[in-house]
Amino acid sequence: MSADVTLLWLRRDFRFYDHPAMVVAAANGSAVIPVFIYDDHVETLGAAPKWRLGEAVGHFADALAEKGSRLILRKGDPLEVLRDLIAQTGAxxxxWSRTYDPASIARDKRVKAxxxxxxxxxQSHAGHLLFEPWSVxxxxxxxxxxxxxxxxxVKGRDIAVPLKTVSELRAPSVWPNSENLSSWRMGEAMKRGAAVVAKYAHIGEDRAQGRLAAFLRDHIDHYKELRDFPSAGATSGLSENLTYGEISPRAIWHAGxxxxxxxxxxAEHFLKELVWREFACHLLYHFPDLADANWRNEWNGFPWRPDNKDAEAWRRGMTGEPFVDAAMREMYVTGTMHNRARMIVASYLTKHLMTDWRVGRRWFEDCLIDWDPASNAMSWQWVAGSGPDAAPYFRVFNPRTQLEKFDKSNEYREKFIFExxxxxxxSARDFFDAIPRSWGLTPDQTYPSPIADLKGGRERALAAYQRHRDPS
Known part of the structure; x- marks a missing residue:
């Protein structure tokens, strides 16, 4: 095989437009071999993120094939895999494109050295963020x-324009062997839920670009006033595609x-939400314990409950609080959840049910197809009160008054609650096809009575906070 070969290690950057690593790999005219490695980081993903990543990989493999290229699939330790490919190809x-969670940083440093x-x-490249975390x-x-x-x-900074689409990748004279994506069974843990979520997912670069265009055409003018209304359809939905690099943040920024x-x-409020994602990555990069430890040390020892039967009712969308249950069911049906709803379910779990935020963080990590380690951790800590720039602990969202304010017509509730x-x-029927059979939930069940008294739960949470602050 020709020595003029470059390996392009793909991880979460499944696109051709504004792909810095791909542009550099292809720039000198060398043959480019795209490779995706199923490593320990993939193995430990939750059920929904792993399924969605597999869909992204498969879709991009097809897109590469249309350009006369291939995606080489290998399983194992990245350094061993890359060394093996280098030996085979003479590369x-x-x-590769950088990612910023602690485990990825450690892996990439070891591989690079x-x-x-x-x-x-x-060489690692930017592309996942607008601003490298150390640059702000x-x-x-x-x-x-x-x-x-x-x-x-950052709002006044010059952000480089997106790089042009890579239209062609020179193929090597001989391709190395590749594993079969189906043999990895990346959707296995999703079980029957994968078929349901697949109906709602927007997979691939073309659909990501279409989402952005539709949002800018139909919703950008009313985004600020309608974004908190789950049934309004006023948000972009691009968190799913950003997670897998099917669209770049620079492409979104410049369009916005x-x-x-x-x-x-x-428009500016929309860009603020894009920068909120940046802020989360900035924090996780500089404070790598964010995902597992209270950001504020004074919260250590707070009497949150570990996992419990109330949290299980919360997981199953059976709390008796329509806003909470509709939101949880939305997650099982679509793989995502409206941002206002995420705040409601997180507040309800950590305050009305006095359950540790890490219980919720781990469940979202298993169930969201747009799961992001930085955004998920920061958002849970923000709602719980223990995190950076957090909502005050005494801000306890009442799911009923929130429902009255943001879903007065009950459209969101009716979209996801069958009973x-x-x-x-x-969409309401799909819930029963998406959830584990072991839950034993059926369409002919009776909707449950509330498992928690909202007024009493709020008072209990605030009293616990006061005792924690002042044990005397």
């Missing part, structure tokens, strides 16, 4: 810990910024 360079020692060009600092040279000044620090300049009322409706929509 002299490996390029070893390959360089082998005399191989090993306070005046004292420290990382930001509060979102508002973080936003002010054009609407800011044109005076679209909701009590004469002619439920398919």
């Amino acid at each position: 002299r360079a490996v390029h 070893a390959l360089k020692e082998d005399g191989i060009t090993a 600092q306070t005046g004292k040279g420290e990382p930001y810990k509060v979102y508002s000044p973080f936003w002010r620090a 910024w054009r609407h800011v300049q044109e005076g679209a009322a909701g 009590g409706q004469a002619n439920p929509p398919q």
Whole structure:
């Protein structure tokens, strides 16, 4: 095989438009071998994220084939796999896009150091974020810990325009062997739920770009005023595609910024949400314990309950609180959950049910197809009160008043709660096909009475907080 070969190690960057690592890999005219490695990081993913990643891999393999290229699939330790491919192909360079969770950083440092020692060009590239986490600092040279000044620090920055689509990847004279994606059984843990979620997922670069175009055309003007209404359809849904790099944040930023300049009322607020994702990655990069430890040490020892039977009712969408249950059922049916609903279910679990935020974080990690380690951890801690720039603990969302405010017509409730409706929509029916059979839930069941007294639960949570702050 020709020595003029470059390996492109794909992880969460399944696109051709604005793909810095791919552009550099293809720039010198060398043959490019795209490779995806099923490693320990993939193995430990939750059921829904692993299924969705498998769908992204398969879709991109097809897209590469249409361009006369291939996606080589290998399973194992990344360094061993890459060294084996280098030995087979004579490749002299490996390029990849950076990710920023602690485990990925440790893996990539080990791979880069070893390959360089082998005399191989090993280069990581930006592409997952607008700003590298180390590039945004306070005046004292420290990382930001509060979102508002973080936003002010970056909103005026020049952001490079997206790179042009890579239209062609030169093929090697001989392709290395590849494993079969189906043999990895990446959807196995999803079981029957995969077929349900597949109906609602938007997989691939083309659908991501279509989502963005539709949002900018139909919803950007009213985004700020309608984004908290789950049934309004006013959000972009792009968190799913950003998670797998099927669209780049720069592509979204520049498209949104054009609407800011044109005076679209909701455009800047939309970009703030994109930067909220950046802020989460910024925090996880600088504070790698964010996913498992209370950000604020004063919360250590707070009397949250470990997993419990009330949390199980919460998981099953059977709390008797329609907003909470509709949201949980939305997650099982679609693989995602509206952002306002995420706040409601998190507040209910951590405050009304006094359950540790890590119980919820782990469940979302298993069930969300747009799961992101930084955003998930920061959001749970934000709602619980223990995190950076957190909502005050005494801010306890009442799911009934929230339902009255944000779903007055009961459209969201009726979309996902089957019980009590004469002619439920398919989305409500899909819940019973998506959930584990072991739960024993059926369409002819009676909707449950509330498992918690909202007023009493709020008072109990606030009393626990006061005792924790002042044990005397």
